[in-house]
Amino acid sequence: MTSAIEKIWAEIDKNQDEVVELTRELVKIPSVNPKFQAEQGLNREADVQTLIQGQLKDAGFKTDRWDVFENRPNVTGEWDGSDEKSLILCGHIDVVPVGDASAWDRDPFGGQVDKGRVWGRGAVDMKGGVAACLAAANAIRRAGVELDGRLAIHSVVDEEAGGFGAMDLVKTRPLAKRAIVAEPTWGAVVPAEGGLSWVRVTIFGKQAHAGWRFNSIWPQPHTEGRIEPGVNAIELANRFLNALRDFEASRCRDNWHPLVPAGLATINPGVIRGGAGMGEDGNPAIMTNAAIISDVVTIDLDYKFMPDEDFEDVKAEFEAFVANFAAMDPWMRENPPKILWDLFDLNFPPMNTPIDHPLTQSLFERAGQI
Ligand SMILES: [Zn+2]
Structure with missing residues (x-):
């Protein structure tokens, strides 16, 4: 077990550019939630999902895609495995509008790298998180580690205007025993x-x-x-x-x-x-x-x-x-x-995962939070 984890960490370290590049690619496709600002050139959630679906297929995931609202699809990918140890990694790909464009120092959809950061709308919330989920799966695959449990990646629309993408998924698609949402928390594990x-x-x-x-x-x-x-x-x-x-x-x-x-x-x-x-x-x-x-x-x-x-x-x-x-x-x-x-x-609904739950404990340990 320890050696498998070490191999995966090594792959992550070796491919740090991958997650940065993927975040940049995602930021460059404007996917402003149309409920805030309806403007065709900006409402490109479907194009983001096409990119993600391609990435999932490349990583050997069996993918699914369906419209939650017209031309606003969810995408999921799944690796087979036991239900007992099944895990979902989840993220949303819609972003809020740019607001006052003149107040930006940089192109909000430029995906520029500067001062050790990716800049642009959604870089943090949460295309970076979605990219991290994909990079994690790629690292597992490259390390040649076979998972016991089923692993799914869920890429959903419409989080910023009510979470209806994720809700549709919960109602219509298979779930898992555990889930990690890659929303920004400045690196902290947040079980509640x-x-x-x-x-x-x-x-x-x-x-x-x-x-x-x-x-x-x-x-x-x-x-x-x-x-x-x-x-x-x-x-x-x-x-x-x-x-x-x-x-x-x-x-x-x-x-x-x-x-x-x-x-x-x-x-x-x-x-x-x-x-x-x-x-x-x-x-x-x-x-x-x-x-x-x-x-x-x-x-x-x-x-x-x-x-x-x-x-x-x-x-x-x-x-x-x-x-x-x-x-x-x-x-x-x-x-x-x-x-x-x-x-x-x-x-x-609220969530309140016990801190002595095995998943929470494992995440705390990896994040150095205990
Ligand atoms: Zn978010």
């Missing part, structure tokens, strides 16, 4: 990661014309038969967000795990929409008329939770917080906010 759900909170008010707002600020002496005050959902949402900030802080204080950063359990309000009337898509129907007292606000939250938290407990805790918040207001008590979990099907 928090979970995530996107959550929509809808807050309801009572619609009225802004011309009647004065009667909610300055109660009028003769209100009988006059229009009752509206209830502004945007103002309720403002109060809700303030309370949420305190709730988030208490969750971040109370929950900790030794292997993830303190304060990980954040609840980020990422999107807010306010207006009048409930639209068919679950958002306010009218968002262009400031003369209507708003009766619908939707707030979309990025809700993170800890590696060892159970999702059902997480849901129950937040639902209790919202119910208590609503109970403090006579209007909201009768018209409670609505909570929708896993908005757009976005739900990442």
Whole structure:
């Protein structure tokens, strides 16, 4: 066993240029996730996958390729072996947009090598990781080492906009007993990661014309038969967000795990929409008329939770917080906010691989982390 590992290390050392060159080749093919920026010349995930599939075939992998979205394929490669010791090496090949191009010193798709680094979009996150998976397989093959277990390399699309490439793979393709994701961690072995759900909170008010707002600020002496005050959902949402900030802080204080950063359990309000009337898509129907007292606000939250938290407990805790918040207001008590979990099907379960698991131990040892 030791000699096999030494042989593989020797191959890796001997072929360091290989992983650098492959990373550069991958960076040079722009594969910006089209959900962020739809522009044909930049959305070349399929071309990256063609390159990777070729590499996999050259290394003797049996490959598979299928579209997750139109012309956005996943690619996998597999070496046969026992299921008991099966392992997946996984990476994504989409990248986020360049942003302000003039702020770059170098061509974001140039793959330039300078100061001992490869520069460009995706060099770190995570074409470098994908290249490392392929280089590892090549080193094993060149060292002439036969693996007992089945080894798979998964190259997926659409990580940056929800992870739907990997989710499709999990639902439709054979998996393995263990998996290593080659995301950048600055070389650290990270066996634990928090979970995530996107959550929509809808807050309801009572619609009225802004011309009647004065009667909610300055109660009028003769209100009988006059229009009752509206209830502004945007103002309720403002109060809700303030309370949420305190709730988030208490969750971040109370929950900790030794292997993830303190304060990980954040609840980020990422999107807010306010207006009048409930639209068919679950958002306010009218968002262009400031003369209507708003009766619908939707707030979309990025809700993170800890590696060892159970999702059902997480849901129950937040639902209790919202119910208590609503109970403090006579209007909201009768018209409670609505909570929708896993908005757009976005739900990442946490992972919490024990540190005494054989894979974790082996990785710690190789990385010099113990
Ligand atoms: Zn990534």
